[in-house]
Amino acid sequence: MQYTQLGRSGLKVSRLCLGTMNFGPHTEESDAHAIMDSALDSGINFFDTANVYGGTGHRGRTEEILGRWFAAGGGRRERTVLATKLYGSMSDRPNESRLSALNIRRALDASLKRLQTDYIDLYQFHHVDRKTPWEEIWQATDVAVQQGKILYSGSSNFAGWHIAQAQEAAARRHTYGLVSEQSIYNLLNRNVEREVIPAAQHYGLGLIPWSPLQGGLLGGVLREGRGGERRTEGRALEALKQHQEQLRRFEDFAVELAQEPGDVALAWLLHQPAVTAPVVGPRTPDQLDAALRAMDLALDAGALQRLDEIFPGYRTAPEDYAW
Template identity: 75%
Template sequence: MEFTQLGRSGLSVSRLCLGTMNFGPLTSEPDSFSIMDSAHDAGINFFDTANVYGQDKGKGATETILGNWFAQGGGRREKTVLATKLYGDMGEWPNEGRLSALNIRRALDASLTRLQTDYVDLYQFHHIDRRTPWEEIWQAMEVAVAQGKILYAGSSNFAGWHIAQAQSAAASRHFTGLVSEQSIYNLVTRDIELEVIPAAEHYGLGILPWSPLQGGLLGGVLKKDQEGKRRLQGRAKEAVEQRRPAIEAYEAFAAELGHEPGDVALAWLLHQPAVTAPIVGPRTQEQLDAGVRALSVTLDEAALARLDEIFPGRQTAPEHYAW
């Protein structure tokens, strides 16, 4: 396993981050435990979750599974760089969501209880809160740091100017501010190349791409359909038909390289200079193994150029759309 620094911080994290959103609703607790143990065995020390994860099992269910896993001991918590998030409503009463100082305090304490730990390594804002001033947000986070409940702050689904706002407000308070940004980023969805990545690079934030396979679109969807391993229907079928020529070219090129399409998609992200660690969210052990396998895929300049031909990217704004 390769390790790198999370943004400009001194925190060392694996080049893959284990996403846990499927734990509970799609993956049983015993299977989730097995996947997390296997992740540690593979050298993955970076785990990501959120307080709202759980879906039909109920919000907080995924954090509870992680907490039960940590409670088994064996150095599980000590070996894990733990990231969770807040923003989404955890109930119907006022102040049970967003980024007010009150909700930051309550949501953090509730997450710590479910996770059965006394601190979170990376506490992330799951979405920008346009109602709450940054002075209030950072004051609440400074208190949490002083209490030893969090070590670093990160963002998720922020625009480039939101990152600039956050870092400017943090700098005025002599506070570290954000060290990471978690965004949707993959060969198909490359919008963050316009402004988010330039902002992250300027302010020293590590990019943590979520949905690295675009919901399976880059995971060999046509090949699996032909082999009867995946049935295309509904929205998935529509998404494929919208991009069929590009996906056909992509899967053919992956075969030419001698790799599985999903491995190539992850390897491409790992070759992007702003990316710290793609977030892989396995439902099964086999999917985790596939993510780890991508670490051994090397793409030369010619291969990277060909992938850009198949899935054109974005230039940095404003050059992408202006002189």
């Protein structure tokens, strides 16, 4: 396993991040524990979750599954860089969502209890809160840091200017600010290249891409027997129709490389200079093994150029859309 610094911090994390959103809704607890054991044994030390994960009516269940895994001992917690998130509603009560000082305090304590740990390595804001000033957010976060309940802060689904807002407010308070941004980023969705990635690089944030295979569309969906039938409804079907020609060219290129399409898509992300660790969310041990294969796949300049031709990216704003 390869390791790198998380943004400008001194924290070392694996180049793959284990996403746990499927644990509970789609993966039974015993299987989730086996996947986490396998991930840790393979060198993946970076685990990502969120307080809302667990499925409709079971928010918090995923954190509880991780908590029971940590409680099993064997150095599991000590060997894991644990990331979780807050923002989404945990109930219909008015102060159990977003980033108010009250919710940060309550949500953090609830996550610590479910996770059966006394600290979170990376506490992430799951979405920008336009109704809470950054001075309040950072004050509450600083208290949590001083209490030893969190070590680092990160963002998720922020625009470039939200990152700038957060970091400038942190600078005014002489506090550390964000060390990471978790955004959707893959060959089919490269929007963050315009402003989010430049902002993250300027302020020293590591990029943690989620949905590296765009919900499975980059995993060989056009091939017979690849599970495409489960993506033939709603927005997934629309996306498949919209990008069918690109996906066909991509899968043909993967054949030329003698590689699986999903391995190529994940390896491409690992070659992007701003990327710290893509979030892989396996439902089964076999899917984890497939993600690990991408670590050993080196794409040369010619291969990267071909992928750019199939899935054109963006230049940094404003040059992308102005002279």
